[in-house]
Amino acid sequence: MCEIKRLILGPVGTNCYIFCDAERGRAAVIDPADNPELIAKTVKGSGCEVELILLTHGHYDHIGGLEGLRAAFPEAVVWSHVKGVEVLGDPDKNCGADIAGVRRSFKPDETAAEGDVIPFGGAGFEVIYTPGHTIDSVCYKFGDMVFCGDTVFRGSVGRTDLPTGDMRREIESIKTKILPLPDETPLYPGHGEPTTVKYERENNFYLR
Numbered sequence: 001m002c003e004i005k006r007l008i009l010g011p012v013g014t015n016c017y018i019f020c021d022a023e024r025g026r027a028a029v030i031d032p033a034d035n036p037e038l039i040a041k042t043v044k045g046s047g048c049e050v051e052l053i054l055l056t057h058g059h060y061d062h063i064g065g066l067e068g069l070r071a072a073f074p075e076a077v078v079w080s081h082v083k084g085v086e087v088l089g090d091p092d093k094n095c096g097a098d099i100a101g102v103r104r105s106f107k108p109d110e111t112a113a114e115g116d117v118i119p120f121g122g123a124g125f126e127v128i129y130t131p132g133h134t135i136d137s138v139c140y141k142f143g144d145m146v147f148c149g150d151t152v153f154r155g156s157v158g159r160t161d162l163p164t165g166d167m168r169r170e171i172e173s174i175k176t177k178i179l180p181l182p183d184e185t186p187l188y189p190g191h192g193e194p195t196t197v198k199y200e201r202e203n204n205f206y207l208r
Contacts, residue, residue, distance in 0.1 A: 002142075004120060006188075007041060008158060010034035011099065014061050015190055017147055020046035021121045028052040028120050029076075030140060030147050031190060033061055036068025043073075050076040052120055053107065056149025056190060057137040058087030059162070063106060077120055080108040083136040087165075093134075093163040112138075128177050131172025133158035139178070144173035147188045152178060154195035157184065157206045174200075174207060 001023075008017045014033035020043065021027065027048035032039055035104055050073035070076060076117075080088060084129065087093045091103035112118060114129035118199060126141040130151040137158070140147045150158030152174050160167040178187070183198035200207060 003046060005046075006033075007033075007038060007042060009038070010061050010064055012061050013191055015188070015192075016065075017041055017188060019120065020048045022047050025049060025122065026051040026121070028054060028110075028125070030054045031062040031149065032057055032065035033070045033132040034064040036065035036072060039065055039069055040072040049073060052076065052118065053078045053124075054096070054118065054125060054140055055084060055088070056139070056147065056151075057081075057134045058084050058094045059101045059134065060094050060104075060105070062149065062190060063088070063094070064100060067108060067159055072102070078109045079112055081127070081136040081138045082111040082113050083131075084108055084111060087134055087136045090163075098162075102198060130170075130173035130177050132160060132166055132168075132173045134162070135164040135166075137173070140150070144182075144184075145180065145186050146178070149179070149190045151189075152187060152195075152200060152204070153189045153192050153200070155204055157204070158190075171206060179207065 002019045005018045010033040017030040019028040027043045087191045088106040096102045112127045117124040128139040133150045185197040
């Protein structure tokens, strides 16, 4: 059984999710947005070491703490979608200069595609490819929970006016990949509070 913690980090309040499997002493981190020292302290306070770092997409506000977290846990494996190589590796596409005034490129250790399962604990993170916010946007399904990055927010969707964004693809991704899930499925976005499939189907203006 994993304990899941949320940290709200960085200049635009990005959600970083930490999964600690205390029985194995291993942790997975989704979107190390900023403040790697705090992420590392939270992980170690739960008696764990970081095994996986999962990126929902390559925008800098979701990866600002990546290098620092890698330094703290050098054995951790960084995963992105296959198209994350393009977004992470291009300072114009990862928007570091716009968000934090830095031009940096990054590279994942491993890449995944639609339907892949990244093992963790007794289960794993199922990769759901949801392009639109960026070409490398993914959601991670862990048990009955979905961690959405910037694909869908409570009552809204991720912006698509940045490099590789496409509103048509964004809405298509949500309608074909997220809304078919059971109504009670909890959705944990990259910004803001959790929501559910039912709430978004009934209340999200963009999905009507």
